[in-house]
Amino acid sequence: MDLTLSDEQRLLRESADRFVAETFTSEHRKKAANDPLGYSPAIWKQFAELGWLALPIAEAHGGLGGGAIEIGLLMEAFGRGLVSEPFLSTVVIGAALVAECGTEAQKQAILPKIAEGALTLAFAHSERAARFDLAHVDTTATKSAGGWRLNGSKVAVLDGAAAGQIIVSARIANANGASGKLGLFLVPAGAPGLTSRDYARLGGGRGCNLDLRDVQLPADALLGDGSDALPAIETVVDRAMAALGAEAVGIMQTLLDTTLEYTKIRKQFGRPLSANQVIRHRLADVAMQVDEARSMALRAALMANAEPVARGRAASGAKAKIGKCARFVAEQAVQLHGAMGVTEELDIGAYFKRLLAFDTLFGGSAHHYRRHAALSGRVHA
Structure with missing residues (x-):
């Protein structure tokens, strides 16, 4: 299997990383936290201008026809910046439910508005x-x-x-x-x-x-013709969990990079922390957990369009594994920063909180271990 990104995907990743790094600063996040909407409508408009809101929407409905890999690239960048814009709720979940269940008239009425940034969904x-x-x-x-x-x-x-x-x-x-x-x-x-x-x-x-x-x-x-919507909901939630896994990977990578840099400049007894072998071992463990999480998120994205059992196993496996990895990485980052890791002066605490929220959203690790086992036929659902 060729896992190399295409030229278009590399450009998407580079542009997203650059935009997020320049826009979503600590000051911006503090301002967004006090906004009644929880996000900036001006930045949402920029998302539309960049084509990000149209990314997974079919071309027939004003979109670009992208897939789970492209969504994952965006979500990983969003994780690095702790983006709070309603991309997951509107584009990954809302637009997908309309595309899966809606009539053609409903799709034509709703999806172009989402792509243009004129409508948000929950x-x-x-x-x-x-x-x-x-x-x-x-x-x-x-x-x-x-x-x-x-x-x-x-x-x-x-x-x-x-x-x-x-x-x-x-x-x-x-x-x-x-x-x-x-x-x-x-x-x-x-x-x-x-x-x-x-x-x-x-x-x-x-x-x-x-x-x-x-x-x-x-x-x-009523969306669609009245057919049972549960299969569509399961499909969309599985894809949403793959996207959330990519976001968590972006957060974890940022925590690793920040902690690695901190241990190089923070000195204790005249030596940088990174000179201590035990610190190096802990950083190596963190890096390994980040790589494992990235692999699971990629697998979930690659299986997003597979048949229901395979897709569900990949999504639940990723959610359970990444949840475990995320908690380990977050705890190590806070500990290696010492008391500074829980202050408002650094962003470590904010990233830690987002990972805790990730672990609970759509079910924690224990729930998805059980679902994975049920889908594997090891226990009854």
Whole structure:
């Protein structure tokens, strides 16, 4: 298998690295943390001008037709800069759900707006009782005279308060009132009956919890033709985990580079820390963990379009392994910086927090070890 990047992919990586290094400074991150949106609309517009928002969208819908490898290159650069713009929620998840489930009319109406930077999306799927089980949805959608009526609650909605539209998953009630297949519904921000509780996310960005009380929607709010949306949700979440793995690798590489540089200039008893053999061994262990995580993220990206079992095993394997690697790298970086590692003066703590958030998002290592085993046929799902 040839893993060499193409010329276009190398240019994408170089331009992304350069833009992130110049734009996402410590000062910018502190400013974004105090912004009600959690990100800069001006920078989001620049993302659109650079073509990044159009990257995975099909050419027929105003995009560039890129794949998981290109997304991974961008996300790794975003990890280096602790980017908080809603790229994951809008482009990696939202646009992909519309592409997977939407009718042609819905795709033509929504995807070009995403590519232009005119529309942001959020995906409201997680519920308190689900425990990361994608099939567990208690929110209901009932047919009404004018279309649909939604009732339920959602938690941990990434960038939900800033989204123009929210894709909400709900069980479609049958004629006898019983819950049936899973559907996805486009809910505009500020819809009557929709209540949002916004909060800052660990490591940057914002999230929210949603309550839906008799939210009235038109008939065309349902994405697609009413087919069960669970397979599409599993596909998109697996791809999102591959993208998150690449972001985590960017964070881990930055922690390694920063810690390596610090141990060269920080002196103790007249010698730099890096002169101590035990410190060198610890840095070697950190470098090994970064390389292992990068390999797992790349495998998940390469398997993004594989058949469901192979794709799911690759995504869960990457999420579980990278989660373990990320915690080790983050803890070593903080320890090797000493007391400075937990101060606001350095960015080490911010990177540490983002990795902790990564380990929990879409399920931690323990959850994905179980899912990987279930998909491998070793235990019953």
